[in-house]
Amino acid sequence: MQVAESGGGLVKPGGSLRLSCAASGFTLSTYTIHWVRQAPGKGLQWVSSISGSGSFLSFADSVKGRFSVSKDDANNSLSLQMTSLRLDDTAVYYCAISGTKQSSFDIWGQGTMVTVSS
Amino acid sequence: QSALTQPPSASGTPGQRVSFSCSGSSSNIGKHILHWYQQLPGTAPKVLIFSNNQRPSGVPDRFSASKSGTSATLAINGLQSEDEADYYCATWDDTLNGPVFGGGTKVTVL
Numbered sequence: 001m002q003v004a005e006s007g008g009g010l011v012k013p014g015g016s017l018r019l020s021c022a023a024s025g026f027t028l029s030t031y032t033i034h035w036v037r038q039a040p041g042k043g044l045q046w047v048s049s050i051s052g053s054g055s056f057l058s059f060a061d062s063v064k065g066r067f068s069v070s071k072d073d074a075n076n077s078l079s080l081q082m083t084s085l086r087l088d089d090t091a092v093y094y095c096a097i098s099g100t101k102q103s104s105f106d107i108w109g110q111g112t113m114v115t116v117s118s
Numbered sequence: 119q120s121a122l123t124q125p126p127s128a129s130g131t132p133g134q135r136v137s138f139s140c141s142g143s144s145s146n147i148g149k150h151i152l153h154w155y156q157q158l159p160g161t162a163p164k165v166l167i168f169s170n171n172q173r174p175s176g177v178p179d180r181f182s183a184s185k186s187g188t189s190a191t192l193a194i195n196g197l198q199s200e201d202e203a204d205y206y207c208a209t210w211d212d213t214l215n216g217p218v219f220g221g222g223t224k225v226t227v228l
Contacts, residue, residue, distance in 0.1 A: 034217065043120070043222040044155070044163065044206050046214075058216045094162055102210040102217075104153040104168035111162055 001025040001107055003095045008112030011085055019080040019112055021095030028052070029073045032101045035080050037091035038111075047093070048080065049101055056101055063089075085116045121146055122207055122220035129226040130197045137193040138223045140207030146218055148188040150210040157204045157222075166205070167192065194225070202227045 007019040021033065035047040050057045050069050059067060066084045071077075082089065092113050096105035123141040130136040142148065154167040165174055167183040170190070180195045194201055207220040 036219075043204075044157075044208075044219040046217045046219060049216055058214075060214070060216060096163075102150055104165045105155070105163075105208075105217075106165055106168075106174075108162040108164065 001097075003028075003097060003107055003109040005093060005095045005109040005112040007079075008093065008114045010115045010117060012118055013085060013087060013116055015085050015116070016081070016083045017085065017114060019082065019093055019095075019114070020077055021080070021109060022075070022077040023097075024076075028076050028078060028097075029071065031097045031099060032056070032103075033078050034096045034098065034105060035069075036094045036096055036105070037089075037114075038094070039088070039091040042091075045091070050078070051101060082114070085114075087116050090114060090116045120221045121211055121214070121218045122209070124205075124207060124220035124223045126221065127224045127226065129228055130194075131228045132197055132199060134197050135193060135195050136197050136225060137191055138205070138225075139189055139191050140220050141189045142209065142218075143188050145213045146188075146209050146211040147185065147190060149212065152183075152185050152190045152207055152209045154183055154192050155206045155208060155219075157206065159203070163206065192223075197225075197227055199227050201225060 029052045068081045092111040095109040097107040128138045155163040156166040157163040170185040211218040
């Protein structure tokens with residue numbers, strides 16, 4: 001069971017980027033999927049969570065209104081659409097999986113780096 | 119400023135016992151199960167302790183954790199060089215309506 005993130009890169013302030021989280025070895029839609037980011041040299045920061053059914057969706061205040069999530073059950077993947085990017089969005093973005101929204105994040109991807117810079 | 123407070127650092131010599139805290143409030147630790155993650159340098163975090171005090175298979179039994187009220191403690195008994203890492207506590211927060219992480223504790227083996 002593993003997940004892999006992709007889509008990171010360099011983007012200018014105000015720009016957009018779409019990250020993907022692809023699952024293998026299990027069905028993504030039966031788990032809760034989280035995005036967690038880590039700015040260079042800093043700690044872990046929660047970004048967003050969505051339940052497998054999509055009935056629960058939540059965002060951190062720092063990204064609310066700018067980030068959105070979409071599920072692609074056919075391709076067993078999830079996307080994080082990031083718009084109006086700011087310098088402080090620069091971070092490694094991890095996709096992580098838990099059984100329920102409150103249980104531990106048992107599976108983590110390797111992360112994808114997003115750099116917002118002019 | 120995280121809703122969960124951890125000391126930024128802890129250290130010990132090989133074989134020593136090291137412990138550190140994670141302090142929260144009634145909207146997070148006081149109400150929900152707590153987990154601990156270990157992040158080795160340059161790698162993604164991995165779950166070290168789940169549901170307050172449960173170790174996943176493969177995690178050495180020198181790692182233990184407890185929770186009481188609105189705080190929790192992670193202990194490493196018999197510190198080893200490979201334990202040098204960042205450790206994060208995490209739980210659900212009703213105010214955020216999402217998970218919250220502590221600021222992390224960097225463990226150094228002297």
